[in-house]
Amino acid sequence: MVHEDAGGGDRLALAVLAQWRMATTEQMHLLIASGVRIEQTRRRLAKLREEGLVDRVTLPQAGRTRCWFLTQYGTQIASEWPELRDWRPSRTVSDRTAARLRVGHALAVTQAGLAFVLDARQRGDVCQPLDWIPEVHHPLGGGEAVIPDALLYYRHNTDGGGGSMLRAFVEVDRATMGPERLAAKLGAYARLYGYVPAPPPGTRPHLAAQEESWRRRYPLFPRLLFILDGTGPVGADNRIDALHAATRQLPPALLHDVPILATTTTELLQHGPAAPVWQPVTRPGHRASWMQTQHP
Template sequence: MTDLDGGGGDRLALAVLVQYRMATTEQMHRVIAPEVRVEQTRRRMTKLRAEGLVDRITLPQAGRLRVWFPTSYGVQVACEWPELRGRRPPRMVADPTAARLRSGHTLTVTETALVFLEDARRRGDLCRPLDWIPEVHHPIGSGEAVIPDALLYYRQGREGRDGSMTRAFVEVDRATMGPERLAAKLTSYGRLHSYVPMPVGRRRRPSIGQQPVQEEWRRRYPLFPRLLFVLDGTGPAGVTTRIEALNAAARNTPTLIGFLREVPVLAAALTDLRSKGPTEPVWHPVQAPDRLVPWNVQRPG
């Protein structure tokens, strides 16, 4: 039995690690307790490890980088809390070898979360650690699904009270797939935008008295979340190549016309987000890649 019920910091640390899947000590510190010394976060993670809730691997990088991930027991404990209840259980890291093989992409996704969290803190906007939700499952029929790297909730305005909620699907690309495969993700999101599930035994065209069936995403969101591509793992030329591939897909795929008319789709280099912040005009709209806009640009029309 742990003392998590009485330790808010421990509880937040475990909830964040379960939700984010993986983080370095420095990343955990920046997410949960940037106002204290990093040694306190290190001691907290060591205590959680002693209680069997988290484990770690050490990557052979400068300084022997420690990477933390939740154990199956830690996931079981955290998923019973109201903050995480009802969400699909995360894909478990089976052992240190599996953690090492997944660490590159997962740590980059966590670093992307920090770009938004830290910018919100500076601006007085509302974006809490658990407002970044990785791998939310969205069915599109025939057993297929769209699973973004993360779903972001962000409320603008002083302490989040004055502004509107902005939601975004975030796809993090580390140049491990070709530009065409990255661009193909646009088609998947276009399918999600138009996907209407058919209840068993119901005709596709509703008969008199039947309510029309709506798109599946409307059950979760008042507006379809904007789509953000965060590009890393390559220099400026590689970023440009990927943005051009997204632009080509946007121009040459007729089925995307309605989707792109209603949903902002933007791409930016992670290096620019780190150095300038996501609310600065560092994002390229995929339909007009020569422009630069902030991520919370107004919707088309």
């Protein structure tokens, strides 16, 4: 049973773990309760574990870091909540074996998302924990789909009281595949950009709305952000060069409308996502902010 405590802390903790897949104790603390002592977060997670809603694995590294995830029971409870409408329970880690096999990439994605959440707090922007949604399914027909590592919602506020809503598909690359395979992801996003679903059976083609499927979710196609991890500066440059080469095969409209940027985890964490640490893959070596509204 999830306790509806005064601050909704138990429910928020479960919702964050459901959506983010996996997180360490410190990451959970920063996401759900940074204003209190971390011991309170440890007690909350321990209580949820006693109730069978979450479990953990201990990472074999200095400090014996604990990494948390939902159990099948926790997944069943959270799947009924409206705030998790874009969450796919079928992709949730729910046992220790799966957790150990996925922990490296899962925590890299969590680390990236946490950087955006913390940066928004510091800047007075809006990016709540549930505005980072891993593995949102975007069908391409024929059983194929584009599934970014995360979909980011971010409201950038300006001094005059206005602001802009930004969205991004985020790919966190840990150098487990060659540069060409990484660059091939751009082709999948190009297909999504132009994909128009076939009209339902029995619909007259000329009466069916010929509209790209992504327009049903987003007013603008989300920008593409590549975060490169697991390699040094030379390796990162090679991967950005491969992304740059792949842009030659992309539709001009996509390149005109959608900023495609890359940075390294090191730069992201050292300077923050809002800093000009992003290289437009159409212009490697140049620097830009991922939040700028105009194409770099």
